[in-house]
Amino acid sequence: AQSVTQLDSHVSVSEGTPVLLRCNYSSSYSPSLFWYVQHPNKGLQLLLKYTSAATLVKGINGFEAEFKKSETSFHLTKPSAHMSDAAEYFCVVSDGGSTLGRLYFGRGTQLTVWP
Amino acid sequence: SQTIHQWPATLVQPVGSPLSLECTVEGTSNPNLYWYRQAAGRGLQLLFYSVGIGQISSEVPQNLSASRPQDRQFILSSKKLLLSDSGFYLCAWSNSGARNTIYFGEGSWLTVV
Numbered sequence: 001a002q003s004v005t006q007l008d009s010h011v012s013v014s015e016g017t018p019v020l021l022r023c024n025y026s027s028s029y030s031p032s033l034f035w036y037v038q039h040p041n042k043g044l045q046l047l048l049k050y051t052s053a054a055t056l057v058k059g060i061n062g063f064e065a066e067f068k069k070s071e072t073s074f075h076l077t078k079p080s081a082h083m084s085d086a087a088e089y090f091c092v093v094s095d096g097g098s099t100l101g102r103l104y105f106g107r108g109t110q111l112t113v114w115p
Numbered sequence: 116s117q118t119i120h121q122w123p124a125t126l127v128q129p130v131g132s133p134l135s136l137e138c139t140v141e142g143t144s145n146p147n148l149y150w151y152r153q154a155a156g157r158g159l160q161l162l163f164y165s166v167g168i169g170q171i172s173s174e175v176p177q178n179l180s181a182s183r184p185q186d187r188q189f190i191l192s193s194k195k196l197l198l199s200d201s202g203f204y205l206c207a208w209s210n211s212g213a214r215n216t217i218y219f220g221e222g223s224w225l226t227v228v
Contacts, residue, residue, distance in 0.1 A: 034216065043121075043205055043219040044159075090159070094217075103217055107158040 002027045006106035014114045019078040021109045023091030032094035033074045039087045086113045117142035121206045121220030134193040138206030148189040149207040201227045
């Protein structure tokens with residue numbers, strides 16, 4: 001069975017400091033993993049995805065994530081937070097065992113960036 | 116390039132009234148289509164998905180239904196809304212296959228009063 005756990009429901013950082021949003025997953029198959037960002041009252045925007053190529057994945061807006069199979073983790077990082085990064089972030093795993101590509105969502109991490 | 120349009124963006128409806136949310140995708144053929152709901156303080160819940168015209172699968176029993184009258188059109192409906200139907204509804208699409216990325220529309224806020 002597939003599932004995703006986002007370890008922090010809220011993360012607060014100061015502008016210019018590093019960001020770490022943690023995600024652990026379980027999957028019966030070789031998974032595809034995604035991070036999406038959602039700004040208030042908006043749809044979800046893809047930040048980056050891992051699909052069994054390089055384990056360090058670079059995304060938009062300076063974000064990156066590292067797939068660690070031994071730790072079943074896919075943590076999202078950014079070296080220096082910007083005020084515009086304040087949003088909700090979702091870690092997502094895709095069911096690679098079906099033809100549908102069904103997604104399993106974490107419950108989200110709300111990122112607050114202080115000036 | 117592919118785009119997804121979803122409307123209306125905001126809707127306030129009385130209990131017992133009907134609902135129709137529409138979603139269209141451009142720039143691709145035979146996409147997988149999805150309706151998700153995001154209730155306040157909760158994650159996303161998959162409501163319906165479709166792998167082709169007229170093919171609808173429901174994930175949860177509820178007051179809602181979905182239809183796919185055309186290849187790139189996906190409609191979410193209800194005959195009689197309940198208060199519990201309030202939430203943020205997101206349409207999404209992907210190319211067919213297990214590892215393709217899912218792309219979301221801008222969402223529709225539904226408030227049932």
